Amino acid sequence: MDVLSDVIGTVRTGRPNAARVAWHSPWGMRFPEVSGVGFQVVLQGSCVLTVEGEPPLHLGVGDIAFLPNGQGHVVSESTGSPVEDLCALLPHGRTGEPAGPVTELVCGPGGAGPRFGSGTAGGAEHGEPACVTLGGSYHTCSARPHPMLAELPRLVHLPARVGARTELGAAVELLGSELARPRPGGDAVVPSLLEMLLVYILRAFIEENRHAASRGWLGVMRDPAVYAAVQAVHRDPAHPWTVAGLGERAGLSRAAFAKRFTALVGLSPLAYVTWWRLTAAGRMLQEDDAPISAVAARVGYSSQFAFANAFKREFGLSPGRYRAGVPVREVPAGAPSAG
Template sequence: MDPLDEVFAAMRVEQALHARLEATAPWGLHTRRIDGTTRFGLMLRGRAWLSMGDAALVQPVRLEQGDCFFIPRGAAYTLQDDIGSPTINCVDAVRNSVDGVVVIGGKDEGEQATVLSGWFHVDPHGAGALSELPPLLHVRMDDARTRMLQSSLQLLALETTRPGLGSGLIVSRLADILFVQAVRAHVQSLAADGATGWLAALADHKIGATLRLMHRELAAGWTVESLAVAAGMSRSAFAQRFRDKVGRPPLDYLAHWRMFRAQGMLRHSEQALAAIAAVVGYDSEAAFNKAFKRRTGVSPGLYRRQAKQTAAEAS
């Protein structure tokens, strides 16, 4: 399994909401923080400024028609036709919406803009794996590597313009697809920037191939030596390059992802602990229990019971 495939499969979109904003200059909209969500927006027409709370981390971004943005950890943001334009609260605007269309702003002669925005709530276990993402993903549609987003954007615009049966489900699935594509574009940009972290390492020719091999054969008895052979490198060179690119040693990374896979299976399956232990590379249930508790602080059985209780309380 490709590492990104594994993460996105684990994310499990649980709920999605969206609205279509029709705005006439001057206009502005501010949102509140929604923890545990990924927020998104698509500039279907016109232009806008996107600002976030901490300007030292994220400078205001100019959105052009066709641009999309994702805020992976639910931070608050502001959209305006111009920096300094007055804003209204998103909650108040949505409360006055009709059929999911929010109309705000000035008189008819002002510049018009259309924004599709919303958020989707995901399983926190899967979302945690994307902690390396920046506070804001901004994808410009004039960039050659993001041309593949166009078809999804067109489908999304059509579905929100002419909603029909199952439109809510279709929009949430398309938003999910757009997020995956945006992350993929982000990974490609990291390789060009020389960034580090497991997302950036996926774009490295040798380390990326090794990461995919580890995920595909997670239960194999990997050693640093065998991984170095698979990468076509010496042991010392591989270990150093892996640490430089990923930010942790190879076997520590392997143990982390074994536990990630195990947690997902415990949360979403009824498989016996011995079967899960075998899938993630442990010879016995006892060895798996010991490793799991060392990493998470609780036993696999208790983790599964707590996850079920949390899910029941949320339903």
């Protein structure tokens, strides 16, 4: 896979959720923080989205608010509107559930219901709604954070622009339609559309910031030489990579490549290789039942013992315990160990 697809595939866990909601005046909802990323899109009308510590964000039709780290937020008719707390509406007072606007749609009775749907909320539910939003979240694994997401602002605003980002607009329209009118096959279609929407949002942000500072992962995505090396590591983590070999992929001398790579990524080339191998292994351990020795070989370790030691340094527990679902220590995003 390409680097952006790998970033999404590695950090994502479980199924995403989404709800299309028609809001009737007066309305306002406070969404809890989630372990993942969230989004809100305005399909009709306008609203205000507020994140603590950030100025209120006024959203109109077609505007997208993206929350890369799942920040709690308020979506309301105006800054002075009455606000309900979603946490108080959740069954048994649970918090941190999927951040959907309608409890019955997103959580279901006892938390076991559908993850997708459409509904109404707010004041009197008759007549034209004051606003229609499309919101949802993607849960991520705290043990496998990727620095690309950590580098994004707490709140990303992608304003609607006539004739721009047509693919993103099409994904929003298709997703909104599927949620508004459930049809056979929806449970297969909606998750794919949500994955597509996440890719298009990240693409749009990268494009919007193509002239911004060159350091970090945005810089990696725009640097053909370093990107080529990172892409090679992602496509074949088991290869016995050397700095010289990666430099050759980048079309640079060993010294020039190492300096450029470290300046952008924040890790030396071989430290990144180690981190990616272990991160990819973590995903494999949770997604299939291959023997640990086979997982080790697939990410470049000829010795299961060496793999287990490196894995424990990165995640704080053995591969077997990780696979068994034992809680791991949270790894600060953007600060992978040097392995």
